[in-house]
Each structure stands twice: as structure tokens, then as C-alpha cells.
Amino acid sequence: MATATHLHGRIGESIKRKEDARFLRGKGNYLDDFVLPNMLHMAILRSPHAHARIKTIDTSAAGAMPGVIAVVTGELMAQHKLAWMPTLSGDTQAVLATDKVRFQGQEVAAVIAETKYQAEDAREAIIVDYEVLPAVTSPDGAKTAGAPLIRDEKEGQKDNHIYHWESGNQATTQAAFAKAHKVVRLHTFYPRCHPAPLETCGCIADVNGATGKATIYMTSQAPHAIRTVFALVTGLPEQQIRIISPDIGGGFGNKVPVYPGYVVATAASLLIGRPVKWVEDRTENLISTGFARDYHMTGDLAVDKDGKMLALRVHLDSDNGAFFSDAQPSKFKAGLFHIVTGSYDIPTAHVTADGYYTNKAPGGVAYRCSFRVTEASYLIERLVTNAAIELGIDQAEFRKRNFIQPEQFPYTSATGWVYDSGDYPKAMDVALKQLGYDELKKDVEARRKKGEVTGIGIASFTEVVGAGHGADFDILGLRMFDSAELRVHPTGKAMLRMGVKSQGQGHETTFAQIVTEELGIPAADIEVQEGDTDNTPYGLGTYASRSTPVGGAATAMVSRKLRDKAKKIAAHLLEASEADIEFDHGKFFVRGSPSKSKTIQDVAFAAYTNLPDGLEAGLEGVTYYDPPNMTFPFGTYLVVVDIDRGTGQVKVRRMVAVDDCGVRINPMVVEGQIHGGLTEGFGIAFMELITFDEEGNCLGSNFTDYLLPTSWETPKFEMGETVTPSPHHPIGAKGVGESATVGSPAAFVNAVIDAVGHLGIKNIDMPVTSDKVWEALNKVGAAE
Numbered sequence: 015m016a017t018a019t020h021l022h023g024r025i026g027e028s029i030k031r032k033e034d035a036r037f038l039r040g041k042g043n044y045l046d047d048f049v050l051p052n053m054l055h056m057a058i059l060r061s062p063h064a065h066a067r068i069k070t071i072d073t074s075a076a077g078a079m080p081g082v083i084a085v086v087t088g089e090l091m092a093q094h095k096l097a098w099m100p101t102l103s104g105d106t107q108a109v110l111a112t113d114k115v116r117f118q119g120q121e122v123a124a125v126i127a128e129t130k131y132q133a134e135d136a137r138e139a140i141i142v143d144y145e146v147l148p149a150v151t152s153p154d155g156a157k158t159a160g161a162p163l164i165r166d167e168k169e170g171q172k173d174n175h176i177y178h179w180e181s182g183n184q185a186t187t188q189a190a191f192a193k194a195h196k197v198v199r200l201h202t203f204y205p206r207c208h209p210a211p212l213e214t215c216g217c218i219a220d221v222n223g224a225t226g227k228a229t230i231y232m233t234s235q236a237p238h239a240i241r242t243v244f245a246l247v248t249g250l251p252e253q254q255i256r257i258i259s260p261d262i263g264g265g266f267g268n269k270v271p272v273y274p275g276y277v278v279a280t281a282a283s284l285l286i287g288r289p290v291k292w293v294e295d296r297t298e299n300l301i302s303t304g305f306a307r308d309y310h311m312t313g314d315l316a317v318d319k320d321g322k323m324l325a326l327r328v329h330l331d332s333d334n335g336a337f338f339s340d341a342q343p344s345k346f347k348a349g350l351f352h353i354v355t356g357s358y359d360i361p362t363a364h365v366t367a368d369g370y371y372t373n374k375a376p377g378g379v380a381y382r383c384s385f386r387v388t389e390a391s392y393l394i395e396r397l398v399t400n401a402a403i404e405l406g407i408d409q410a411e412f413r414k415r416n417f418i419q420p421e422q423f424p425y426t427s428a429t430g431w432v433y434d435s436g437d438y439p440k441a442m443d444v445a446l447k448q449l450g451y452d453e454l455k456k457d458v459e460a461r462r463k464k465g466e467v468t469g470i471g472i473a474s475f476t477e478v479v480g481a482g483h484g485a486d487f488d489i490l491g492l493r494m495f496d497s498a499e500l501r502v503h504p505t506g507k508a509m510l511r512m513g514v515k516s517q518g519q520g521h522e523t524t525f526a527q528i529v530t531e532e533l534g535i536p537a538a539d540i541e542v543q544e545g546d547t548d549n550t551p552y553g554l555g556t557y558a559s560r561s562t563p564v565g566g567a568a569t570a571m572v573s574r575k576l577r578d579k580a581k582k583i584a585a586h587l588l589e590a591s592e593a594d595i596e597f598d599h600g601k602f603f604v605r606g607s608p609s610k611s612k613t614i615q616d617v618a619f620a621a622y623t624n625l626p627d628g629l630e631a632g633l634e635g636v637t638y639y640d641p642p643n644m645t646f647p648f649g650t651y652l653v654v655v656d657i658d659r660g661t662g663q664v665k666v667r668r669m670v671a672v673d674d675c676g677v678r679i680n681p682m683v684v685e686g687q688i689h690g691g692l693t694e695g696f697g698i699a700f701m702e703l704i705t706f707d708e709e710g711n712c713l714g715s716n717f718t719d720y721l722l723p724t725s726w727e728t729p730k731f732e733m734g735e736t737v738t739p740s741p742h743h744p745i746g747a748k749g750v751g752e753s754a755t756v757g758s759p760a761a762f763v764n765a766v767i768d769a770v771g772h773l774g775i776k777n778i779d780m781p782v783t784s785d786k787v788w789e790a791l792n793k794v795g796a797a798e
């Protein structure tokens with residue numbers, strides 16, 4: 015073997031993030047940093063009502079105001095066949111309202127002016143005459159007989175029902191329930207919350223009147239897919255559309271959909287012939303762009319007398335808002351909710367889901383989540399804890415008794431998923447040990463005797479990430495593969511271009527590390543580029559933690575492709591047969607003679623200067639990777655809470671988070687991802703809520719009402735890990751970005767329920783605020 019000198023940035027090394035050099039110096043290039051010559055600004059007028067008929071729109075005063083170039087209404091958009099657009103779930107959505115407004119904050123008109131402030135001032139001068147209609151604000155309201163019909167413009171739509179969807183086996187599930195020793199029921203609501211990225215959404219549309227080329231700078235997590243959708247919606251030839259996603263300040267699913275503002279700005283630029291910039295403010299982002307969750311769920315778990323789970327039955331009602339524009343694979347109406355059997359070997363399950371229109375903002379995006387796996391994980395983990403309490407079995411023991419065992423992988427779940435790998439008992443044991451569970455349980459008992467309200471919460475979640483195998487996963491027909499293009503320059507430095515798009519996850523560092531591992535080029539010598547559709551290979555983008563499972567796999571595969579070619583060149587340089595060439599982290603040598611070697615840099619130079627006869631020059635390639643399966647990361651989260659009887663305030667005393675995402679490319683980046691996700695999970699569990707009054711007014715429209723956790727509220731997280739590689743991923747990695755947001759809300763709430771469960775309290779819906787906890791304690795006579 016060649017003696018390996020240190021190769022900077024191999025897999026497993028926590029090298030510092032390359033991109034931070036610019037982010038920490040304030041030198042990032044976010045959308046609002048771009049200023050194009052001759053650029054105009056757009057402001058959108060939004061509906062103050064949740065449901066109202068538009069009688070008239072008077073734009074004359076606004077149009078006459080200083081600096082105003084145009085006032086755009088739905089009527090004008092309709093003349094260009096752009097008043098409505100298709101959604102990612104195959105529905106239609108109004109771009110600018112023509113007939114009715116269907117949620118508070120809906121786009122009604124837009125002003126294009128020389129400056130942002132002129133556009134905003136003129137917006138105030140548009141006069142809209144509304145006839146206010148009664149609003150529907152919940153699925154229950156939507157299904158009530160005589161409920162107002164929200165989508166009355168849709169032919170054949172007679173009520174507010176969107177879809178019915180089922181998964182699993184009803185007959186075998188019913189039969190198992192008939193034999194159950196006990197059935198535990200949980201009805202719970204996963205409330206509407208919002209990804210709330212620090213940077214809001216926006217775009218600059220620049221349609222060149224001379225060439226016809228539309229260059230659109232956009233805060234998009236999926237620039238290539240957006241380009242195709244734009245081509246289909248506007249009729250512009252796809253090669254004439256260039257989407258540039260610059261640095262993005264957080265996406266979390268919020269920056270996947272096509273928003274009306276993008277379409278109006280592009281149409282305006284096309285008609286006016288100047289670049290048009292539109293950037294949302296915070297309230298616009300919170301009230302009108304893709305929300306998350308809003309699932310009303312009922313779960314029944316059938317258990318035998320030994321505490322073994324027999325069957326699971328679940329029904330959910332989904333509140334989709336005014337337009338069904340969930341961002342999810344076409345085949346799954348309720349996203350990937352049917353992963354709901356979680357980490358447990360449940361022989362049979364039956365899941366039903368119904369979607370409803372309401373007078374609320376559309377979206378249903380996967381907020382740091384694989385298309386509704388978060389709701390599924392929350393339901394099963396909450397249900398399992400409730401069942402353990404009702405059965406009088408220790409929560410950890412009940413879970414262990416029912417875990418899918420390591421030797422059962424690959425495991426086919428009752429709803430048909432093939433889990434790739436897992437070792438749930440191990441993750442649980444590591445977490446219990448790290449927390450000191452047995453001691454803490456005794457401590458909890460002792461505290462309870464003294465009248466304290468304290469509890470331990472567990473979530474041993476399984477996730478499904480890496481969408482996905484093209485035969486099953488597509489968005490509007492586009493198969494969900496992803497791509498990597500690698501070019502090694504003559505001096506041995508490289509450029510990696512990808513179809514995914516980082517929003518802060520560190521791709522410029524971690525994907526370079528995969529090339530380092532596979533081809534031996536130091537990570538510092540590799541530039542990673544993403545986000546420009548003219549210069550990167552086609553891909554479906556970054557959401558649902560799919561970048562590592564799909565884009566990362568493509569990176570490994572293209573590196574291997576280049577390594578194979580490099581071997582041929584090395585054989586030529588070493589005057590040996592290709593079959594005798596071995597590779598060890600950047601060095602090629604003849605088997606048995608490690609001292610005679612050529613580096614990858616030597617080979618790269620030769621690829622342009624000294625090739626064997628018949629071999630094409632250059633060292634570059636592209637791979638499109640269609641994953642054979644999803645990856646299934648998992649973990650065990652443990653939370654200890656203390657509750658104040660006098661105020662209902664919940665204090666998180668400890669949290670241990672053990673994650674398994676297979677092989678970790680950069681452990682520091684992984685920990686950062688988990689830290690961020692746990693913080694978001696904490697916020698969802700205890701603080702964040704987008705809710706509506708009876709008239710459909712949004713009550714979470716700013717950061718004084720919609721509470722995000724700061725470092726002040728966020729507890730300290732104690733992390734641990736196990737490593738169970740994915741057998742089908744080229745480097746054994748699973749995605750991790752969303753794991754903590756998916757797994758942690760149930761752990762936090764389960765801790766509260768463990769603390770109050772013995773008092774007869776079975777559920778407190780998120781966010782678990784002090785007033786709700788105090789009221790629940792008061793009802794059972796346990797409040798002070």
C-alpha cells in the first residue's frame with residue numbers, strides 16, 4: 015500500500031465550512047443584495063378578507079402616483095392567460111384574484127414602480143370593493159352541510175372536499191382489532207406552523223427584450239424544476255429561461271413552491287422590458303406562503319396482553335387552505351404520512367386521509383420534513399407513549415418490545431415501505447445510558463411523592479428521506495433523480511456542479527468531501543456550484559433531506575466514473591496494465607510496488623497532455639442518479655421536563671438526542687443540522703402557532719405573535735450517535751437535515767404527558783403553552 019499522507023477533507027473529518035468564509039463576513043449574495051441596472055420594484059396588494067367576492071378594483075389613483083409604471087390586476091393577467099397557475103399537487107391557484115379572494119393575504123393586484131417605496135405607497139391607493147362572504151377555517155367547518163363553497167370556480171366541485179386516500183389493509187387491520195386485548199386511542203392536532211426562514215421569498219425577473227432570454231433570480235430550493243414549470247406556465251422556450259438561486263437564507267420547504275409574485279414579476283418584466291424586483295416582507299411571508307402541518311389525526315393502536323402491538327388504524331383530516339398546493343410527490347395525496355407505523359413491527363395497518371379546502375393560505379410544504387413524515391412520526395410516538403401509560407408498562411420497555419429488530423432489515427412495513435437498515439434497540443440503549451434513565455426514573459418517582467410535576471419523554475422515530483426512486487417519486491411527472499457534474503482541471507483542481515441547492519446546509523463543503531474520498535483531491539481544491547440552471551445539471555432540488563441520499567450519491571458515482579478513467583491514464587503513465595493499477599486516496603500505483611505511483615494531480619495533467627492512444631482528452635463527467643430506495647435515518651430522543659403547578663410553565667431540564675444517519679460525511683455539519691432541527695422542534699412543541707379567528711383573520715402574522723425560539727428559550731442539547739450505514743447508498747450515508755425537526759416534537763410533548771399522564775391527562779395539543787398546561791392541571795385539580 016502507498017503510505018498515505020494526510021488528505022484534507024475525507025469523509026468523517028469535521029473540516030470547517032467553506033461557505034462560512036463569506037457568510038460570517040457578511041459577504042453572502044442573497045437575493046435582495048442584487049441590484050440590476052434600470053431595475054423596477056413590485057409591491058403586492060393582498061386581501062384583508064378570508065373570503066370575499068371582488069366587485070370592482072379601481073387602480074386609477076394608484077396608476078397616477080409618482081414613479082408608478084404599471085398596476086397589474088387579475089383581469090390584466092387573464093388577458094395573457096396567467097390569472098391562474100397549476101400547483102405542485104395538480105390543482106390550480108389564482109395568481110391575482112379575478113372573481114373572489116379565498117384567504118386573507120391572497121394576491122389581488124401588484125404595483126410596479128421606480129422605487130420600492132413608491133410601489134408600496136401606490137398599493138395603498140388601489141380601491142377594491144369586496145362583498146364579504148362567510149369563512150371556513152377548519153376541515154370540520156368545511157364538511158358541515160351548507161358550508162360556503164370555496165372553490166366555486168372549479169367545474170364539478172360541489173363541496174370543499176379535495177381527496178380521499180387510503181393505504182394499508184383494512185380487512186386484516188379490522189380482524190386484528192377484533193382480537194385485541196386493549197385499544198388505545200389518541201386524537202391529536204398537529205397545528206399549522208410556518209417554516210419562517212430568516213430570508214423571506216422573492217425574485218428579480220429580467221426579461222431581455224432583444225434576446226427574449228428571461229433571467230430570474232429567485233429564492234428557490236428547486237431551480238431546475240421551477241424552470242420547467244415556468245416554461246409550461248408561460249409558454250417561454252425552456253432554454254430561454256435561466257433561474258439563478260443565489261445564496262439562500264434558509265428554506266425549510268418554504269422556498270419550494272411557485273408563488274404568484276414570481277409569475278407577476280416575470281410577466282411585468284416581459285411587458286415593460288425592465289428588470290422587476292419583488293421581495294416579501296415578514297408578514298407577507300407568514301400569511302401567504304407555504305405553511306406546514308395542519309393535520310387533525312386520530313390513531314388507534316391494538317395491543318395484545320403481552321404488550322405487543324397488533325395493528326394500527328389512523329384517520330386524518332388535512333386542512334389544505336384555499337388551493338391544494340402541497341409540495342409533495344404526485345402519487346401520494348397525503349404525502350408520506352403512511353410511514354406512520356414508525357419504528358415498530360406492527361403486522362397490519364390501515365390509514366385513511368381526507369383533504370379539505372378552507373379559507374386559509376395554501377401550501378402544505380414539507381417544513382424540514384419528507385412530505386408529512388413529521389405528522390406521522392408525531393402521531394405514532396405520541397400514541398405509543400399514551401399506550402405505555404395506559405398499559406402501565408415503562409415507555410422504553412414498551413418500545414423495545416415492539417421495535418423492528420436489526421435482523422429484520424430490509425423490512426417491509428404494513429403500508430409497503432421497505433426500510434433499508436436500522437438498529438433501533440442500540441440507539442435506544444445509547445440514549446438511555448447517556449441520560450441515566452434508570453436513575454432518573456427513580457428521581458421522578460421521588461419528586462412526584464413530594465408533589466412535583468416532572469416527566470421523561472421518549473421518541474424513537476424512524477424517518478424516510480431521499481426522494482426518490484423515479485418509478486414511485488415524481489413531481490408533476492418529473493422523476494425525482496438528481497445529478498452531479500465533475501470537472502477536473504489540468505492542475506488537479508476540480509469543479510463540482512449539482513442539481514441540488516443549499517440553503518445553508520453546507521453543501522459546498524460536504525459534497526467536496528465525497529469527491530475527496532472517492533478521487534483523492536483535497537476538499538480545499540474543489541469548488542462546488544449549485545443554483546444556476548444554465549450552468550448546473552438538471553435536478554429536482556433540495557428539500558426533504560434528499561441532497562445527500564440523491565445528490566451525494568450522484569457525486570460519489572461521478573467521482574468513481576472519473577476514477578475509472580484516471581486508472582487508464584495512470585496505467586499509461588506507469589507503463590503497466592490497467593488491471594494491475596490500484597488506487598489509495600489520491601495515489602495510483604502498480605499492485606505490489608507502492609513506491610512507484612502517480613498522484614491524481616499527475617493523472618489530471620496527463621488527461622490534457624499525455625494520453626494513451628484512443629482515449630478522449632479531459633477528465634470530466636456527469637451522473638444522473640435514480641436511487642433504488644429511500645434511506646431511513648432514525649434516532650432516540652429523550653427529554654426531561656419540570657412543570658410549575660402555579661403557572662403551567664414547562665422547563666426542559668435535559669434533552670439527549672441520539673441520531674443515526676448512517677455514515678456521517680462531516681460530523682460537525684451533521685451536529686449543526688441536528689442542533690438547528692431540535693431548536694425548530696422545540697419551537698413547534700412549545701411556542702409556534704399560525705391560527706385564525708372565526709372570520710379567517712390570521713393571528714400569527716409577525717414575530718411578536720408567531721414566536722420563534724431564541725437562544726434564551728432553547729435548552730441545551732446533549733448529542734449522541736450510532737452508525738448504521740444505508741446498504742444501497744454508495745457511501746452508506748442517509749439524509750439527516752430534517753431528522754431532529756421530525757423526531758423531537760413528540761419527545762417534548764411526551765415528556766409533558768409523562769409528567770401529567772398519571773393525573774389522567776392524555777393529550778395537550780401543540781404548542782404546549784403554559785396556559786394550556788395550567789388549564790389541564792386545573793381541570794384535574796392539580797394546579798396551584
Ligand code: CDP
Pocket residue numbers: 519520521524525556557558559560561562563566675676677678679680681683684687747748749750751752
Ligand atoms: O437535503 P439537505 O441538504 O437539506 O439535507 P441532507 O442531505 O440531510 O444534508 C444536510 C447537510 O448534512 C449536508 O451538508 C450534508 O452533506 C450533511 N450530511 C452529512 O455530512 N452526513 C450525512 N450522513 C448526512 C448529511
